[in-house]
Structures are given as structure tokens and as C-alpha cells.
Amino acid sequence: MESLEAELAAARDLDAADLADAIESIGFECTRCGGCCTGYAPDEPGGAPAEAGANEGEQGTADGDAGCHDGDGADREPHTATVFPDEVRRVADAAEERSGEAYDWRDVARPMPFGLDADAGGEQTGETFEWALATDGCGDCTFYEESDGQGACTVHDARPLICRTYPFSVALEGTSQPMGEAVDEAGVVRAHECEGLGRDISREDAEALAEALKERAVRELEEAIGVRDGYDPNARERADGDVVVFDSEGPKEADGRPVGGR
Numbered sequence: 001m002e003s004l005e006a007e008l009a010a011a012r013d014l015d016a017a018d019l020a021d022a023i024e025s026i027g028f029e030c031t032r033c034g035g036c037c038t039g040y041a042p043d044e045p046g047g048a049p050a051e052a053g054a055n056e057g058e059q060g061t062a063d064g065d066a067g068c069h070d071g072d073g074a075d076r077e078p079h080t081a082t083v084f085p086d087e088v089r090r091v092a093d094a095a096e097e098r099s100g101e102a103y104d105w106r107d108v109a110r111p112m113p114f115g116l117d118a119d120a121g122g123e124q125t126g127e128t129f130e131w132a133l134a135t136d137g138c139g140d141c142t143f144y145e146e147s148d149g150q151g152a153c154t155v156h157d158a159r160p161l162i163c164r165t166y167p168f169s170v171a172l173e174g175t176s177q178p179m180g181e182a183v184d185e186a187g188v189v190r191a192h193e194c195e196g197l198g199r200d201i202s203r204e205d206a207e208a209l210a211e212a213l214k215e216r217a218v219r220e221l222e223e224a225i226g227v228r229d230g231y232d233p234n235a236r237e238r239a240d241g242d243v244v245v246f247d248s249e250g251p252k253e254a255d256g257r258p259v260g261g262r
Contacts, residue, residue, distance in 0.1 A: 034151030039139020078139035105256025
């Protein structure tokens, strides 16, 4: 396996024009179905269940049982999208500007659940190495809203790179892949399940998507190197809570505060 530094060099050397060619050959147009923003049923590879819209316009509740796409939030897996620390702050700023209400770290992001354990009371414990966008009681992204059968992002202009580039990823070690196996590929570009695949895309849109895809690949590897270099095995001993998230800025509490206040 190549080092993260070698993979980062490869990501920086990606030719955006080649990525755009690959995206054009696969084809894509967002249909605003909301599949990449919502929780999903256990027997689905990801996205909103087929009966989505049955409770259109209803909001999820804290207990996760009412207003969900299939009527049972408890049986749905939450939407999980990774987000960089600076993106958390940018989304919070955008949400505050839109709503006029203050947004703190936990309104935007949660510790990536993968790798965490749960104690007897169901509370998470352990350490993880990424942040995921916050979700509501239905498992949907908290910034997702639906109107007249179409989904929308309430912080669209500030949405994280993983949202801007879905359903595409690049096949490099150290870069993340969306949930589910790739269903199409061209060169290093992988396309993951999405009903918008196979549709015509303009060259301008393909180039913009390619630039964002390259930026995401570079950022993911830079983040991974930062996490590796800043890892502190003793951080949990100094933490106030039971969960520590290691990101490129150092160990943090689950609410985004630096461990130990540094």
C-alpha cells in the first residue's frame, strides 16, 4: 500500500479535464429525489425508500417514529456524509444567516458513528476519526427539506464537498467512497447508485464537478495525514465526555470543543 503522501501527490496530479471526460461519459443530472440526503431502510443500498413522499412535508420527531418516509424512523439507517472541520463552521454560518438563529457544532455535525461502541444506556463511547453531518429523528440530513416531491438543501451554497460531488468518487487509497458499491466507472472515476446517472450533462457542469471531485480527493488525503500526525493516544484520558473525535485540527469533544481546551 502506498503512503498517504504518495496518494496525496497522485490526487494533486489528477487531470480535471480527464475527470470531466469520465463524468461526461457516465452522465449525470440531479433529479432532486433526495436519495443522497435521507436515511434509508435496512434492505436498501442507500437513500429514501420507494414509498418516500407518502408523508411529504412532514418533519421527523425526536423519537424517530413520526413523519418519516416509511413511517418508522426506528427501523431506518441514518444518512451519513463526512464533513471537514472547516466545512462544519461554514455550514453553521450559512444556516445562521438563513434562519437568523444561532447554530453550534452539534447542530451541524456528529461524531462519525463507525468505530464507536455503545454503553448499557445506548450512549456512544470510544474514539473516531471523522465528522458526519447531523441527522434528524428520521435519519435524514438535518439540512434537507422536501417540497412538492422535490428535495432541497437549505445550505446549498455552503454544502460540503462530499455533497457537491455525489454520486462520484475517485479510486485512490485514502479517499472515501459513498455508501454502496460503484455501479459505473470510467478511469479513476467511480459512480455510485443514483437515479440521476446516465443523463446528459453539459461540459461546463462536468468540469465544475470534476474540479470539486479533485478538490475533495486532495482534502480527504490532507485530512487523513493531519489526523495521523496529530493523533494523541492519551486524549481520551483528558476528555470531558466518552467520545473523542480526531480530526486534522486535533482531538475534539463530541460537541466540537478541543480536548483539554487547547
